[in-house]
Amino acid sequence: MDNVFHMHPRAAEHHQSSLDRVIPNESELTAGVRIEPGKSYGFFTDTTVCIGCKACEVACKEWNNLPADNLGLSGQSFDNTGALSANTWRHVAFVEKSGAGGVRAQEQQPFQSGWLMMSDVCKHCHHAPCMEACPTGALFKTEFDTVVVQQDICNGCGYCVPACPFGVVEVSKLDGKAHKCTLCYDRLKGGLEPACAKSCPTDSIQFGEVSDLQGRARRRVADLHARGVPQAYLYGTPGAPGATGGMSHLNAFFLLIDRPEVYNLPSAPSRPSRRVAPSLFSGLAAVAGLTLAAALLFSDAERRA
Template identity: 60%
Template sequence: MGFFTDTSVCIGCKACEVACKEWNNVPADQHDLLGMSYDNTGALGANTWRHVAFIEQPVPPPASPSGPAASTVDIGMPSFGDTDVRWLMSSDVCKHCTHAACLDVCPTGALFRTEFDTVVVQADVCNGCGYCVPACPYGVIEKREEDGRAFKCTMCYDRLGAGMEPACAKACPTDSIQFGELDELRARAAERVSTLHEEGVPEARLYGHDPDDGVGGDGAFFLLLDEPEVYGLPPDPVVTTRHLAGMWKRAAGAALGVAAAVALSFVGSR
């Protein structure tokens, strides 16, 4: 199971953020407008499991037949001087990677993969080591300052077990956040991209949907209207523990070599 987030219909209402906090009892953040932005949460973290980004982009006005710039502005796009501005809004969340590095490095089993193929942190098992924090290629996981344990989106694991959809998807008024079986969501997303291309939105693209990417595909993927970097997403994420098995083999080989050398030196000394 997973999420498909269609950013082209996100209105930035932050209903998903509120629903997530209320259902999962996630602590509130301090109000911070971060300068001139409506984005008062800033990024995903231990106390922000859903983050709605507000990205303001200057857009040159369209050319007119009689001059270099048109005198009208598209509906919904504010104009400042001779420059139009568009807002890209996107509700970000843990990607629930197919190949999740956080699972590889957790020493206590606090992180586990559920029967829904999602990745969950068991707070009562987490020892606060923090290994999962740098292991995440998306920078999603964070330790909570008050108690030192790691927290992130659980895709409302308790709701899934009761046959309900996650709180964020339930609260989304525009169906920007869609929940369901990943194969079905990927087919729906591909159709949506084709529709947008036909409607004159060539920049529409999918992110995190490809099972052959560096993390084996994401359990939460997105339809974007610009490059991933614009949304603060890595363009080519890879599982950070991809070389872990080889490292352990080399370490084991080195340990055996040292043990053999010690044994030989001991025999030689006799």
């Protein structure tokens, strides 16, 4: 397998420890992908190699200048972050599987049977419900096929919040605008891979072109199946859980080894905009019927008068 450390030939051009400038197309060195407008970029989050270090959470907060959410301990394993929010765009979920009744099991099956960790993020859906719902056009698809809220447009109507089937977007109480992961739009523009992916020490978070990542993920699943982890599956690739109900696929997708709900993900979300026409036309039909009834009633009154 791929055990040898591969250095990109361009890395040799930057041998000094402190650089006086940004490395052009740095992502080529750090993620092996050149970032070009017009292509689809996303994350493949392989939860089987997540060690729960939360470097992604920290890197995200640092790069995006996000304020702290809640300080303190939740008592829910090592998850003191809780959930994605307006100020938290990466969230590491911790699931301690063994040890019912507060007593830790003495024996564990090999390979992650007792611990599940997952770095959750905005899924940058192909048909993004938040974007479809946005009445101002503040939410838009970037040239990198990612979904971003334009902060100078958003008027805080909050309609993207219930639209999201993953509970990602939130309106900030601090500034009254909707916020979520931008997939580091500013970094992508500068040729840098997103902060979380760059900081991930185990490559649990991989950044790249979505089609490449999907192929990589399928090979990883096949590899895991061959190594005796038959429960590994992808969440958010075409036809998989998470990409149901007209969602097509998620640009940020996951490799999971338990039910989606264990990681606080829905099994079968659906695209909300598909309900616009049925709802609108049923309501109009009902009103049209009652209007006809009113016309008949009133013209009858007129005839009798």
